[in-house]
Amino acid sequence: MSRRIAVLVFPGTNSEGETVRLLRDCGGDAHVVHWSRAATLPEYDAYVLPGGFAYEDRIRAGAIAAHDVMMDDVIVGARAGKLVFGICNGAQVLLEAGLVPGTGEIRRPTAAFTRNGPVPHFVNVFTWVKLAIEPSRCRITASLPHDALVPAWTAHGEGRLAADDAHLKEIEAGGHVAFVYAHADGATDPSAVPNQSALGVAGLVNREGNVLALMPHPERDGWTFNHPDRRRGDDMLAPSGGAVLFKSFVEAVSRS
Amino acid sequence: MSERAVAISLKIPDNAAYTALTTLQRLGIDVARVERSEILVLSFGGDDETLAKSIEADEATFNPNKHRLTILDTPAPRQGEVWIAETGRLQRYVGWRLSDAAGHPAGIATLRTACERLLCNPAIEKATYPS
Numbered sequence: 001m002s003r004r005i006a007v008l009v010f011p012g013t014n015s016e017g018e019t020v021r022l023l024r025d026c027g028g029d030a031h032v033v034h035w036s037r038a039a040t041l042p043e044y045d046a047y048v049l050p051g052g053f054a055y056e057d058r059i060r061a062g063a064i065a066a067h068d069v070m071m072d073d074v075i076v077g078a079r080a081g082k083l084v085f086g087i088c089n090g091a092q093v094l095l096e097a098g099l100v101p102g103t104g105e106i107r108r109p110t111a112a113f114t115r116n117g118p119v120p121h122f123v124n125v126f127t128w129v130k131l132a133i134e135p136s137r138c139r140i141t142a143s144l145p146h147d148a149l150v151p152a153w154t155a156h157g158e159g160r161l162a163a164d165d166a167h168l169k170e171i172e173a174g175g176h177v178a179f180v181y182a183h184a185d186g187a188t189d190p191s192a193v194p195n196q197s198a199l200g201v202a203g204l205v206n207r208e209g210n211v212l213a214l215m216p217h218p219e220r221d222g223w224t225f226n227h228p229d230r231r232r233g234d235d236m237l238a239p240s241g242g243a244v245l246f247k248s249f250v251e252a253v254s255r256s
Numbered sequence: 257m258s259e260r261a262v263a264i265s266l267k268i269p270d271n272a273a274y275t276a277l278t279t280l281q282r283l284g285i286d287v288a289r290v291e292r293s294e295i296l297v298l299s300f301g302g303d304d305e306t307l308a309k310s311i312e313a314d315e316a317t318f319n320p321n322k323h324r325l326t327i328l329d330t331p332a333p334r335q336g337e338v339w340i341a342e343t344g345r346l347q348r349y350v351g352w353r354l355s356d357a358a359g360h361p362a363g364i365a366t367l368r369t370a371c372e373r374l375l376c377n378p379a380i381e382k383a384t385y386p387s
Contacts, residue, residue, distance in 0.1 A: 055275060056271070056272070058271070058272040058275045058276070059272065059275070059276055059374065059375065060377055060380075060381075063374065063377070064275055064276075064279055067279050067282065067283065067374065096377070107373070108372070109377050109378075109379060110378075110379055111379045112377050112379045112380045114342070114379075114380045115342070162343075162379055162380045164378075164379065167379065
């Protein structure tokens with residue numbers, strides 16, 4: 001029996017369409033679950049939180065969604081070992097929920113993806129993110145090669161990782177930095193970081209390795225037509241680089 | 257010149273404040289009303305009327321069709337109110353004013369709980385309470 005993936009939609013979520021489509025193209029049995037159908041969430045085997053502006057980012061990005069009833073089930077599922085993947089606003093929700101980096105209590109965040117630096121600005125650029133852990137450290141990345149480079153569109157005003165020094169050290173020492181911003185050749189100097197994110201972080205994983213929060217959007221480089229280097233004559237519907245992370249996620253779900 | 261504080265709040269229903277109210281209630285916090293305002297703390301040498309006129313003239317800050325301006329007696333949170341500032345941006349706050357069903361301002365303990373559970377992420381924000 002296939003494992004079912006829920007793509008959660010809060011009021012204000014976007015990107016759920018391409019997220020479901022890419023998961024299906026990668027072999028996943030993915031379904032959109034709106035907030036009005038929250039009661040069905042326990043029936044699913046894995047959860048994806050897409051981007052957008054859940055609850056208009058009232059109070060803070062992700063703060064209200066982190067307390068939504070849908071997150072009650074996601075938190076229970078994550079603690080039971082279900083895979084949870086948050087992208088952009090979904091990543092912000094996971095930090096506000098305390099699921100990643102997971103070094104504090106649930107719903108008592110110790111870090112945030114907050115306003116980009118050095119001055120607040122919205123970034124919408126094509127970027128590369130580099131796997132910064134052993135692939136098997138995170139179940140969702142387990143099928144990726146070492147030092148995998150994944151193309152992803154960075155599209156946010158609040159994607160800079162911020163935490164106090166003690167928590168940043170905990171994040172680094174605990175192996176929670178799953179992805180960092182990189183250049184196309186894999187170099188990871190500060191000029192690759194579009195938002196002054198601490199430690200150059202693009203994505204964080206929890207201690208258990210089943211919850212991943214990633215700020216850039218790999219689903220927006222899911223097909224060739226999304227990719228900036230596409231050329232006339234290319235198969236525009238062929239999978240592009242961002243699909244490899246979704247494929248790895250789907251494979252992890254099927255193993256779970 | 258003296259330090260002054262003004263609160264800019266919505267005349268129209270504040271959906272963000274209502275969302276905060278329902279979420280705080282869901283968390284079991286005893287609160288019946290939440291008011292939200294933008295708090296500006298600034299150095300100013302004139303009287304209240306001049307201060308109000310100068311802020312109301314700045315259309316990027318104040319829209320008379322939807323905003324209400326209150327000049328605070330002191331540059332500090334009022335009873336029942338907590339000011340949340342993003343770290344490194346300490347002259348501009350979001351003021352959350354909480355009261356119970358009888359209209360009494362929330363006490364410090366309630367304000368602290370509301371901040372710890374929802375209103376303030378200590379990784380990026382700092383809360384200032386009434387003295």
